[in-house]
Amino acid sequence: RAKLTRYNTVNDAVHLLQRSSNVIVLTGAGISTSLGIPDFRSKGTGLYSKLEHLGLNDPQEVFDIHTFKDDPTIFYSVAKDIIPSTDRYTPTHKFIAMLHERGKLLTNYSQNIDNLEIVAGVPNDRLIQCHGSFGGATCVECGYKTAGEDIFPDIRAGVIPKCPRCIQRLRPAAPKRKRSSEGPNGRRRRRKNGHDDDDDDDDDDPAYDIPQAGVMKPDITFFGEDLPDEFSKRLTEHDREKVDLVVVIGTSLKVTPVSEIVGWLPSHIPQLYISRQAVTHINFDIDLLGDCDVVVEELCRRLGWELKHEMVTPG
Numbered sequence: 001r002a003k004l005t006r007y008n009t010v011n012d013a014v015h016l017l018q019r020s021s022n023v024i025v026l027t028g029a030g031i032s033t034s035l036g037i038p039d040f041r042s043k044g045t046g047l048y049s050k051l052e053h054l055g056l057n058d059p060q061e062v063f064d065i066h067t068f069k070d071d072p073t074i075f076y077s078v079a080k081d082i083i084p085s086t087d088r089y090t091p092t093h094k095f096i097a098m099l100h101e102r103g104k105l106l107t108n109y110s111q112n113i114d115n116l117e118i119v120a121g122v123p124n125d126r127l128i129q130c131h132g133s134f135g136g137a138t139c140v141e142c143g144y145k146t147a148g149e150d151i152f153p154d155i156r157a158g159v160i161p162k163c164p165r166c167i168q169r170l171r172p173a174a175p176k177r178k179r180s181s182e183g184p185n186g187r188r189r190r191r192k193n194g195h196d197d198d199d200d201d202d203d204d205d206p207a208y209d210i211p212q213a214g215v216m217k218p219d220i221t222f223f224g225e226d227l228p229d230e231f232s233k234r235l236t237e238h239d240r241e242k243v244d245l246v247v248v249i250g251t252s253l254k255v256t257p258v259s260e261i262v263g264w265l266p267s268h269i270p271q272l273y274i275s276r277q278a279v280t281h282i283n284f285d286i287d288l289l290g291d292c293d294v295v296v297e298e299l300c301r302r303l304g305w306e307l308k309h310e311m312v313t314p315g
């Protein structure tokens with residue numbers, strides 16, 4: 001996408017915000033860092049640079065669905081530190097809510113799982129949580145669903161949350177003849193060595209053969225999983241025709257398909273980028289570089305919008 005030269009100053013950004021009535025705001029972890037919530041890729045402070053002790057080839061494996069299914073302990077060793085734990089929001093969250101209050105917000109596509117957009121006042125029907133949230137949890141084996149907070153106590157206690165339905169199913173109604181002296185572990189060991197010719201009925205039960213059966217996973221979108229259906233539905237069927245301004249805030253745009261939104265929208269729609277550093281793989285019409293809270297405060301000042309930023313305290 002060729003860089004346009006029509007707009008380039010802060011005042012151009014202000015005019016665009018003034019005249020627009022269907023703004024797509026695309027956000028990432030950078031809009032929450034001023035609350036002490038780490039982003040992912042900032043060197044030194046980002047979550048991924050703090051995961052070296054896990055010895056992964058790539059720290060993103062923590063959020064890889066195949067890794068999770070092999071060994072959920074890797075994700076759960078990190079999860080307790082990323083459970084949403086604050087109801088405070090930033091001036092940037094408030095800015096997005098203000099766009100809504102002024103009838104200018106088309107959709108906020110957020111990659112964040114902290115839910116703070118909602119706390120700040122962005123309504124549910126204008127928010128797409130592209131990477132899901134901790135609001136629900138699902139059994140990777142049978143699809144059983146619970147409220148996300150039901151598994152928080154286990155996560156905080158360092159226990160892998162298990163599916164109540166699978167646990168029920170895995171508990172045999174009566175002990176089986178051959179296995180009673182040995183238990184399922186003995187059986188698994190034999191099988192690994194290739195000597196297992198035991199083919200009694202519950203060999204058909206996949207849960208018996210998968211050591212991690214019945215693990216609950218928060219409904220955050222892992223690498224290798226599909227984004228929520230409403231993501232592409234809203235983008236293609238609702239927003240593409242309407243959007244008149246794109247504002248990207250606090251994301252490195254390294255993760256597809258969210259990073260592709262910008263290039264996929266009609267190229268005449270102006271695009272602003274607000275973040276600490278410019279990205280090199282996408283050309284924006286205007287880069288407003290710096291701390292995003294400072295940038296939005298300055299935009300609001302020039303717009304004459306009073307950015308009433310009251311922190312909401314928990315409880």
Ligand code: OAD
Pocket residue numbers: 027028029030031033034039040041042046060063111112131221222223250251252253254255274275276277290291292293
């Ligand atoms: P990143 O950590 O990749 O990018 C955050 C960006 O925000 C960086 O470019 C920072 O420089 C910038 N930033 C941080 N604090 C800021 C501040 N106060 N003001 C302005 N800019 C600031 O995070 P995301 O782009 O959100 O997905 O990452 C996208 C996805 O990758 C996440 O949703 C997560 C991750 O893997 C999954 O886990 C599926």
Ligand code: ZN
Pocket residue numbers: 139140141142143144163164165166167214
């Ligand atoms: Zn289950």
